[in-house]
Amino acid sequence: MRIMAFLTAALASAGRWAxxxxxxxxxxxALALSAGLAACGEDEQDEPAAEKIELSIVWWxxxxxxxxxxxxxxxxxxxxxxxxFKRQSLEWKEYYTKLDAMTAGGSGVDLFQIEDSGLxxxxxxxxxxxxxxxxxxKKIDLSRMPESLAKYGELGxxxxxxxxxxxxxxxxxxxxxxxxxxxAEPQISWSYDQLIAWGREIATKSGGxxxxxxxxxxxxxALWLWLRAQGKExxxxxxxxxxxxxxVRWFELWAGARQAGATASVEA
Numbered sequence: 001m002r003i004m005a006f007l008t009a010a011l012a013s014a015g016r017w018a019x020x021x022x023x024x025x026x027x028x029x030a031l032a033l034s035a036g037l038a039a040c041g042e043d044e045q046d047e048p049a050a051e052k053i054e055l056s057i058v059w060w061x062x063x064x065x066x067x068x069x070x071x072x073x074x075x076x077x078x079x080x081x082x083x084x085f086k087r088q089s090l091e092w093k094e095y096y097t098k099l100d101a102m103t104a105g106g107s108g109v110d111l112f113q114i115e116d117s118g119l120x121x122x123x124x125x126x127x128x129x130x131x132x133x134x135x136x137x138k139k140i141d142l143s144r145m146p147e148s149l150a151k152y153g154e155l156g157x158x159x160x161x162x163x164x165x166x167x168x169x170x171x172x173x174x175x176x177x178x179x180x181x182x183x184a185e186p187q188i189s190w191s192y193d194q195l196i197a198w199g200r201e202i203a204t205k206s207g208g209x210x211x212x213x214x215x216x217x218x219x220x221x222a223l224w225l226w227l228r229a230q231g232k233e234x235x236x237x238x239x240x241x242x243x244x245x246x247x248v249r250w251f252e253l254w255a256g257a258r259q260a261g262a263t264a265s266v267e268a
Contacts, residue, residue: 056086058102059113060095103127116152117220119161120235128160135159169225181205192226192253199262208261215263217254226250 059069066089073085090098096118102108103122114122122128131153134140140162142150153161171186178185183202186195199212216222224234233241257263 051082053083054086055083055110056088056108057111058088058090058099058109060090060092061113065089113164114161116161116163117235119153120155123155123160131159131162177206177210178202181210192229196253196257196260196262199257200260203261211264212262213257215254215258217251223247223250226253 057073059065061069069089070087073087077084099109099112099114103112114128119128131140135142140159142159142162145163149163149166150159152163153159173186175185181202183198183205186198190198195213202210202212220234227234227242227246230246232246235241254263258265
């Protein structure tokens with residue numbers, strides 16, 4: 001069975017990661033993140049050239065992310081020869097276990113990557129550092145970021161992380177298959193009910209050989225996207241921003257989609 005459309009619900013928040021810090025930045029003067037880990041500042045007057053500094057940094061991701069990260073760190077060291085990095089790239093499945101072990105003693109890593117969903121809990125334990133002084137002094141320059149993106153590193157009005165980037169939700173579908181079964185292309189303005197009806201039409205016209213859409217009910221990022229369409233959020237500070245009734249409606253939505261044949265059944 002083929003799945004016709006994939007909902008990539010990588011939200012502007014859930015799809016990004018933040019760079020967190022445990023100890024003072026020392027001479028790492030600018031971490032204005034846009035297309036990599038760090039972008040170094042210019043004309044820093046308070047950086048003692050003679051002092052040798054090594055900062056430990058850890059992140060997760062594949063070979064491409066590691067390559068880009070290393071290039072950015074190399075560029076920083078090129079502009080600030082006294083600053084070097086002890087680097088560690090980990091696989092996703094082991095990342096948080098090792099990160100928590102490294103930070104448990106209070107001095108395991110200087111800079112680390114984290115999802116915004118884990119920021120609140122770690123900031124409350126003092127794992128992450130309040131960056132207010134560095135941001136206000138422009139040693140960390142957020143001016144090139146949209147305000148809405150920069151604020152995703154804040155808790156209680158204080159910055160604890162520097163966002164790296166944001167993703168855009170998208171729907172990917174096969175136009176050839178749609179044309180084959182005489183189904184209209186999906187529209188940006190569609191509601192979730194219209195999407196599910198579209199998926200059911202594809203499944204019906206293909207005789208069940210093609211499933212109209214994936215089932216994203218177990219993906220918290222897709223849930224977050226759905227909540228935002230209703231003016232709600234998944235998180236409100238360190239509390240949930242939605243109620244039990246919202247979660248019930250979400251799971252019932254996709255249970256109905258499975259029953260209608262719009263998405264794959266549990267057995268499939």
